[in-house]
Amino acid sequence: MTSTEIAAVRPARTPRRSGPRNTLTRSSGLGLGIAMIWFSALVLIPLAAVVVTAADGGWQAFWNTITGPQTAAAIRLTVFTALSVTAVNVVMGPLIAWVLVRDRFWGKSVLEVMIDIPFALPTIVAGLVLLSLYGDADSPLGIDIANERPAVFLAFLFVTLPFVVRMVQPVLEELELDVEEAAASLGASRFTTFRRIILPSLTPAITAGAALSFARGVSEYGSLVLLSGNLPFKTEVTSVRILSSIENDNVVAAASVATVLLAISLAVIVLLDVIQRRVAARG
Amino acid sequence: MADTLVHDVAESAPVPERRRPPRVRKTPTTYALRAIATVYLFLLVAWPVSLVVTNTFADGVGAITSLFEDPDMVVALQLSAYVAVWSVVINTLFGVGISLLLVRYEFPGKRLLNALLDLPLSVSPIVVGLALVLVYGGRNGWLGPTLAGWGLEVIFSTPGIIMATTFVALPLMIRELVPVLEEIGVEQEQAAQSLGASGFQRFWRITLPSIRWGIVYGVVLTLARSLGEFGAVKVVSGNVLGQTRTATLAVEEKYLNFDQQGAYATAFLLAMVSVACIVIVAIIRPKNHA
Known part of the structure; x- marks a missing residue:
């Protein structure tokens, strides 16, 4: 199927490649x-x-700054937590998107609005919101993870919630049910249909959403201020490290760590661009 | 562009919204997934957010009214609103212009520009603040001392807060408008041009009416993001009480000073605005795509 599509598209594309046009x-x-x-x-x-x-500051100073024990610990914590949150989102995001697209039940529009709340809520308020349930001495759940490592995980999980869901949802809406029904009528189990039919079409969207949620996690600051306590070697993330360098007037150190974050952001942007081109080329 | 348009029409025509529900088989898996999604969102979003509301009104409406009696708090709220309005105005003008350029014209470096425009979404707010301080800082910035010589203080002052806020909200309008512009195409405008309409007339009477919902949607998202910016503003503002302290900075300040009631009340106000923004968007969106 795809090969004929590409063949059909290719002649139309070639003239554009002939050189950068200027209109x-x-x-x-x-x-x-x-x-x-x-x-x-x-x-x-x-x-x-x-x-x-x-x-x-020179290469040596740059390297010394980012490998200093406290900074390295902060970078490790940030990247590791962002990766594990992204892993959760890769599972939960498509699941929630599937429920929102394919299921019909009372109160679904409320779920729809809840997905966008983490995006629109001021990050400092997001931290306070999570604190009231998961970090208060009189939390209704009896859970108090304020100033603990799970608090960082929780904050990242909250702020990155919309990314995979919102990337996957429109793709899922466009998918034709007929293809799945055809697969089912040919004897494919629901799992096989999912793995062979649905998952391949969702993969670019999931990857793009995962990249965005990783980038957001790595750069998160506001929601952690009240929640994580910013304890060195324990809950201090990269953004907080940069801020304390700024406050100590050590601009070069701040810029060095910021460069690491910028490199991650750029890598994500490039990845997204590549995915976009792939999807566009596929038609 | 034309072939994607045809593609969209061909694809959306045979799948009307209403045909879907009866075709979905309700199996135990359906209910299990529904339960997982609901519980997850309840624990992560709904319950924590509702607690802020109950904490705010634990002692009645006093917490909210006392906010408006505190002159510093009133200044902070006004500053937040003022900065957000500027950010919306700047990003709307820039967003409409750059979206038109990206969709309607070909030029060298377009792909690079397109990718770079998304950068503000994934850069840490602290890095945004640092970057602005390095260029516009009054003492050691690249351009700061020159601007200070002209009497323009950027960092630790309102222009810096506006720049930081505009930076973080920059891609939102563009991301809304580009798909809308790609969808409407240029046929109508070409028709108007052949009938002798000037460039301004074509924009005002044809393009603008067809993208207006996209602009409204972009404005709402930009407003929500701008009111809520915290990290970048913290770095560039200096957080001077009654001068450069915004509402989000006040939430932190109040919480760290053990004024939990005040912190929850301010957070409640900010949360109300952002929830209102999402609800407005949720109401607008179906109209836009109908």
């Missing part, structure tokens, strides 16, 4: 120029300043 008119070119000046002043130059400042 800008004088006024749209001017608009692009103004937009680029603003985007550079706001985003590109400041982010470049982070990398340049980190480079100012």
